[in-house]
Amino acid sequence: MIPEPAIDRLSAMFRSPDVSGTRYEIVSVLGRGGMGVVYLARDTALDREVALKIFDRSPGEANEARLIARLEHPGIVPVHDFGELPDGRLFYAMKLVRGDRLDRWMAAGRDISERLGVFLRVCETVAFAHAHGVIHRDLKPENVMVGEFGEVLVLDWGIAAELSIADCGLKSGDPIVGTPDYMAPEQARGDAVIDHRADVFALGAVLAGIAGGVAPIVAIARKAQSPDAAARYQSVPALAADVNRYLAGRAVEAHRERLLDRVARVGRRYRLPILLVLTYVVVRVLLLWLFRV
């Protein structure tokens, strides 16, 4: 008789897709992303672990693999291989990155500068994609991985789209895709034309979760999430520049400071010179008092 644990084990085998005829063996499920499931798999030819994304039963999803393969950047997981399973579904194998999703990584209690450092790395990657004519369309903390060695990767380009050269937007009739909390209004409405500023909106929503009540960062996030795309930062580098201004102790474009706030910020920014000048003045006064005749 086939024992109970074996029935569970063999049933699990059928929960995994049939990868016979490929060089991969499924080990476990890593997660579900846009248009498919990502598995931890073993590459039997090279005897190493990889992440294997297998698309749902929807033809024509080869774009994602080709698109990522074209975007060679340290913030985008490299694609190793691409192929078709016996049941006709497409898959691609990519480097396995171990680490935490941004939302879980932040839950470990990181300070604001550390969180903003990661955010800026995300901005660099997204800006790189935009420069190559690709918009992500589903940016959210769950799609950002902070690796064991500090690497920051933007994942799940499953619904990414290429900006058309003619109108810099999507074609009319494309389905509405994305995650509601992070979706720009024009994307949620299914407008015929959306552009890279939809990603600016999503980055603003990510930043809002990072801000932790810091007023200038909250203001930057709010500006990035303006319902009107024309009122947002017009590019990801512009958004990143404002975050960098905050980190450098300078005034940010999105935030009008009160006088006291400005004094406090300048105080923080020039803490060392101010301390030196104050020390000099105190010592000078002390010496004058001691040697008064």
Next chain:
Amino acid sequence: MAAFPLTRHSIVAAIRSEQPEVRRSAFDTLVTAYWKPVFKYVRLKWHQSPDDAADLTQGFFLRAFEKDFFAGFDPSRSRFRTYLRTCLDGHVSNARKADARLKRGGGVTLVPIDVDEAERELRLQAINAIDDFDAYFHREWLRGLFAVAAARLRDACAARGRADRFTVFEQYDLAGDDAGRPTYADLARRLGLSTIDVTNELAAARREFRRFVLEALREQCATDEEFDAESRALGSG
């Protein structure tokens, strides 16, 4: 019992064949797949003794063959397994009312029921914890399906002189508790293989096993739609 040739054709469809020998062969294959789940189901759900359960199982298949009641199966309305179980409940209910051993098929042997084997299996199962007999029937059917596929895998490996392949699969994937399961290194030592060989043999055995399971499942489904639904449901255990 005649062996039904390994085929992708549906035995459920073949049961309705005009040719008696095709019908009989398909019926034999069906009985092989279902006698044990039917016997155990009758024992547990209907609280029958081993002998009475064997008679009722025998009577059920005999009546199904003689009266051709699987021919009434409509694949658009239910799964074959559900239809069979509904017929079984009706049969047992009627036989209990009639309370006549002969009406249960006593004295006629159509199905080679191994009561001892089935009883041994029942003793290994936590039968007191069963509260959903539909799920139990499905689980026993699944156990039978996997057993048929494992037997086909064993035969195929033996025929090709790849007995090690089945041994690796049997000792690793068909093992009981995980605690007593050998590691790849254990298997490599036992069989005089390298660990890489064990990995490759296991992967190949799993591929073949999957194919045999789907083949056996295809035989038991009446339509492509039912097969698609059943193959998707396989993973649910």
